[in-house]
Amino acid sequence: MTVKINFDEQHQIFHLTNQKISYILGIEEGQLLAQLYFGKKITSYHNSRRYPRLDRGFSPNLAGQPAEIDRGFSKDVLPQEYSGNQTGDYRQTAINLTDDVNGASAADFRYADFKIVSGKPHLKGLPQTYIEKRDEAQTLIIHLIDATLRTSLYLSYTIYDQRAVIIKSAKLVNNSDRIIRIDKIASAQLDLPKNNFDLISLYGAHVNERQIQKNELPFGITEISSRRGSSSHHFNPFIALVDKHISETSGEAIGVQLVYSGNHQFTIEKDYIQQLRIITGINEYGFNWQLAPTAEFQTPEVIFAYTDKGLNDLSLTYHKLLRERVARGKFKYAKRPIVINNWEATYFDFNATKIKAIIDKAAPLGIEMFVLDDGWFGKRDDDKSSLGDWYEYVDKLSDGGGLANLAEMVHKKNMQFGLWFEPEMISADSKLYRQHPDYALTIDNREMTPSRDQYVLDFSRDEVVDNIFNQICQILDTVKIDYIKWDMNRHLTEVYSHALNNTKQGEVYHRYMLGVYDLAERLVTKYPDILFEGCSGGGGRFDAGMLYYFPQSWTSDNTDPIARLKIQYGTSLAYPLSSMTAHVSASPNHQTGRQTSLAMRAGVAFAGVLGYELDLSKLTDDELKTIAMQIAFYQKHWQLLQYGDFKRIKSPFEENEVAWEFVSANQEEVMLFNYRILSEAQPSFSITKLTGLKDNYLYQETTTHHQYYGDELMNVGLYDAPVAKQDFTVTIKHFKKIK
Ligand code: DGJ
Numbered sequence: 221m222t223v224k225i226n227f228d229e230q231h232q233i234f235h236l237t238n239q240k241i242s243y244i245l246g247i248e249e250g251q252l253l254a255q256l257y258f259g260k261k262i263t264s265y266h267n268s269r270r271y272p273r274l275d276r277g278f279s280p281n282l283a284g285q286p287a288e289i290d291r292g293f294s295k296d297v298l299p300q301e302y303s304g305n306q307t308g309d310y311r312q313t314a315i316n317l318t319d320d321v322n323g324a325s326a327a328d329f330r331y332a333d334f335k336i337v338s339g340k341p342h343l344k345g346l347p348q349t350y351i352e353k354r355d356e357a358q359t360l361i362i363h364l365i366d367a368t369l370r371t372s373l374y375l376s377y378t379i380y381d382q383r384a385v386i387i388k389s390a391k392l393v394n395n396s397d398r399i400i401r402i403d404k405i406a407s408a409q410l411d412l413p414k415n416n417f418d419l420i421s422l423y424g425a426h427v428n429e430r431q432i433q434k435n436e437l438p439f440g441i442t443e444i445s446s447r448r449g450s451s452s453h454h455f456n457p458f459i460a461l462v463d464k465h466i467s468e469t470s471g472e473a474i475g476v477q478l479v480y481s482g483n484h485q486f487t488i489e490k491d492y493i494q495q496l497r498i499i500t501g502i503n504e505y506g507f508n509w510q511l512a513p514t515a516e517f518q519t520p521e522v523i524f525a526y527t528d529k530g531l532n533d534l535s536l537t538y539h540k541l542l543r544e545r546v547a548r549g550k551f552k553y554a555k556r557p558i559v560i561n562n563w564e565a566t567y568f569d570f571n572a573t574k575i576k577a578i579i580d581k582a583a584p585l586g587i588e589m590f591v592l593d594d595g596w597f598g599k600r601d602d603d604k605s606s607l608g609d610w611y612e613y614v615d616k617l618s619d620g621g622g623l624a625n626l627a628e629m630v631h632k633k634n635m636q637f638g639l640w641f642e643p644e645m646i647s648a649d650s651k652l653y654r655q656h657p658d659y660a661l662t663i664d665n666r667e668m669t670p671s672r673d674q675y676v677l678d679f680s681r682d683e684v685v686d687n688i689f690n691q692i693c694q695i696l697d698t699v700k701i702d703y704i705k706w707d708m709n710r711h712l713t714e715v716y717s718h719a720l721n722n723t724k725q726g727e728v729y730h731r732y733m734l735g736v737y738d739l740a741e742r743l744v745t746k747y748p749d750i751l752f753e754g755c756s757g758g759g760g761r762f763d764a765g766m767l768y769y770f771p772q773s774w775t776s777d778n779t780d781p782i783a784r785l786k787i788q789y790g791t792s793l794a795y796p797l798s799s800m801t802a803h804v805s806a807s808p809n810h811q812t813g814r815q816t817s818l819a820m821r822a823g824v825a826f827a828g829v830l831g832y833e834l835d836l837s838k839l840t841d842d843e844l845k846t847i848a849m850q851i852a853f854y855q856k857h858w859q860l861l862q863y864g865d866f867k868r869i870k871s872p873f874e875e876n877e878v879a880w881e882f883v884s885a886n887q888e889e890v891m892l893f894n895y896r897i898l899s900e901a902q903p904s905f906s907i908t909k910l911t912g913l914k915d916n917y918l919y920q921e922t923t924t925h926h927q928y929y930g931d932e933l934m935n936v937g938l939y940d941a942p943v944a945k946q947d948f949t950v951t952i953k954h955f956k957k958i959k
Contacts, residue, residue: 222381222382223379223381225360225377227334233246233265237379238383239382240261241259241261241526242257242258243379244258245362252282253330255299258524271298271299280294281293295309296311297491297493299411300409301409302406304328305326305327305403307326307328313404314408316404317403320399320401320510329373332363332365333363334360334361336360337361338358339354339355340378341359345737345741347520347767349387349521349546350545351380357378357379359378360378360379361377371394371511373390374390374393375388375389376390383540384525384526384537388408388522389520391516391518393514393515394513395513399511403507405502405509405519406519407502408499409498411496412474412496414495416464417496418435419435419488420432420459420473421444422456422793423454423455423456424787425454426453426757426760427777427778428776429758429760429790431787439490442489443487445505446485447483449712450481451480452761453757453758453760455484456762457477457481457765459500460474460793462474462531466530467531468532468868468911474498475534475794477522477538478522479521479522479523479765480765483502483503483505484503485502485503486499487500500522501520501522507727509730523541531868532867535793536865539797542764542795543863547767547799550749551771551772553863557702558586558831559801559832560579560587560589560833561590561705564806564833565835565836566835568601569601570616571617571618572618572625575620577836580633590630593640594707595616596623596640597611600613605650606647606649608651608652608653608659608677609651609652609691610688610691610694623695624698624699628700636702636703637699637703638753639699639703640707641707642707642708644676645676645709646659647675648675656687658718659687660675661678661712661732662675662716668713669713671711671713672710674710678719679731680731681717681719685735702749703752705755706753706755706770707755708756708760710757740770752770754767754770754772758774758778759787762775762791762795764794773799775801779805779811780809780811781816781821781824781825782897782948783812785897788824789880792866797861797863797866801831802824802825802828803832804834816947818843818847818850819950820949822847824895827861827880827882828861830861832847857954860889864882866881867882867911870906872897876896876900877895878893878895879893879894887912887930888917891953892908892953893950895950896943903944907937907939908939909935909936910930915929915934917957922954
């Protein structure tokens with residue numbers, strides 16, 4: 221093992237390092253914990269980054285400084301590890317605390333001691349990165365104290381063998397005899413010296429998730445956040461600070477990914493001397509936690525990644541970590557089934573006969589699973605009722621003998637059976653609401669804000685989570701289910717719990733998330749053979765937090781392949797391809813009205829976990845034959861497409877021609893996808909240079925049998941010949957090493 225955490229006692233410096241990165245922090249004057257370096261691995265550190273002293277007007281000096289005050293030393297500019305409010309640092313702070321007795325709002329944490337543990341301690345009730353072998357990681361836990369509040373802060377830093385990441389989180393423990401109000405508690409802070417970094421973030425909307433934006437950072441505060449009670453379609457909990465001229469294959473970048481699915485906040489502050497401060501964690505909006513004496517608060521964790529080899533390398537670091545040490549259970553490396561889902565085929569308008577017609581067509585094509593989407597429970601014929609009533613809508617499938625019979629019929633065809641749930645929601649028109657109106661998030665004497673005609677259950681309450689757990693178990697224990705799609709189709713409003721007193725309402729957003737995680741944990745533990753897919757109106761909760769429970773997620777309700785080029789490309793910045801589900805749907809597309817060929821639709825859906833979502837009983841024999849061929853192709857190459865290294869070559873955000881590539885771990889197999897969006901009368905002949913191959917391997921293209929050495933494919937490249945007079949085209953080339 222090459223992971224090391226050293227403490228240089230003489231200089232009071234911690235150095236965390238492995239084969240790839242170094243993370244260095246030190247104890248400064250006044251026992252302040254200072255950030256010194258995060259970047260490429262160095263052999264050892266000898267104080268090259270001693271922070272210069274300079275008296276700066278209006279940047280105050282340290283309180284409680286012994287002897288003479290050092291006017292050249294100020295928290296207001298010093299790069300720190302975790303700064304508190306009201307005590308001399310005017311920048312964004314990581315923690316804001318209020319003493320409940322006198323109402324004073326201030327926090328000032330100073331270093332006390334540390335310990336180094338092998339492995340990584342488990343965080344109770346939260347999603348997280350984990351270890352499989354004790355010696356694959358080490359964790360440094362630094363203990364700081366605010367002497368006035370008699371409160372301890374434990375900052376945790378995990379470094380893994382081989383991986384270019386540092387995992388950070390914070391825990392606050394109240395050792396006093398009074399309540400401490402937490403107004404804000406970030407997972408981590410990273411202060412950087414003056415640099416030329418730009419900010420990459422993933423913005424979006426429903427049916428338009430994870431679009432890439434790269435912006436110059438202004439002086440002041442830039443914020444990427446969600447206040448929706450969910451990580452959201454709108455801003456994904458991931459950012460990257462990147463060199464101005466970053467490319468996929470060159471340049472420095474620092475990634476910041478929060479392992480949390482609720483309200484998040486990333487603030488990036490450029491201070492008055494151009495230093496950067498990055499703070500991330502639970503959004504302070506709507507957050508306020510009453511920390512009782514002896515109680516503790518554990519933040520979610522955040523994954524910082526570093527590369528000096530461009531964006532693609534940063535993505536691969538995240539892909540591997542999320543796949544290998546965040547996703548869990550028997551499906552994490554498993555071949556994911558090719559599904560047929562009935563949503564876009566039937567919406568709510570189905571009965572057993574219609575469903576059976578789809579299944580009859582699917583089975584001979586090699587489709588492996590049928591997923592019955594929304595509409596099978598309560599009295600659900602549209603989106604206005606029944607959420608919360610997780611029992612079979614008997615009339616709906618009565619022509620086929622009910623849900624259990626349908627499942628049996630599917631299994632008899634050697635297919636698996638999946639079912640849709642939306643556990644966190646309640647319809648006003650439901651048995652559950654009639655019995656327990658207080659189970660919904662509502663504020664007395666205030667109208668409830670509807671969204672998709674539904675309301676949100678108060679998952680901060682154990683009895684609500686128990687109720688839904690029991691209802692879901694009842695179905696899972698009586699019907700043979702192999703897969704669950706867990707959906708969430710609105711965001712939170714009237715965030716108020718009838719089970720908490722008035723001083724604790726600021727805890728509801730986070731307690732809601734803890735309830736969601738609790739239900740997910742209980743279900744995946746009780747039903748380890750069920751594959752779970754996360755979903756939130758498409759990819760509205762596509763984050764590392766949900767991935768801990770559900771190894772895959774519905775990427776977007778937008779199934780148009782042209783829109784998907786951008787959505788999947790953006791998603792790949794932070795998330796592995798094995799977590800992205802992608803379905804071939806009908807043309808014209810239901811979201812955009814665009815007409816595309818089956819080849820194009822599959823050509824994009826191949827890049828991820830392939831599925832189908834259209835009425836197969838309406839397709840011609842030729843179309844069905846084409847689908848059978850697509851499935852045979854995917855069956856042959858799933859390993860490469862779900863778990864190979866994904867390389868972005870040409871971006872749909874920049875060009876009409878898009879290219880991406882999959883390379884096997886041993887570099888012996890490669891799949892290249894070239895897409896052209898619009899046809900041109902005078903098309904350019906663009907060249908695609910492959911990446912990630914071995915110079916001296918001889919590769920053969922498997923259809924034309926052309927042979928090339930790796931260095932030719934990577935340096936000379938291949939022409940991407942356009943298909944004449946046709947929009948939306950794809951060409952796929954598969955190469956194998958022959959020597
Ligand atoms: C939103 C999901 O993203 C869709 O795939 C579908 O399951 C609908 N909800 C059902 O209401």
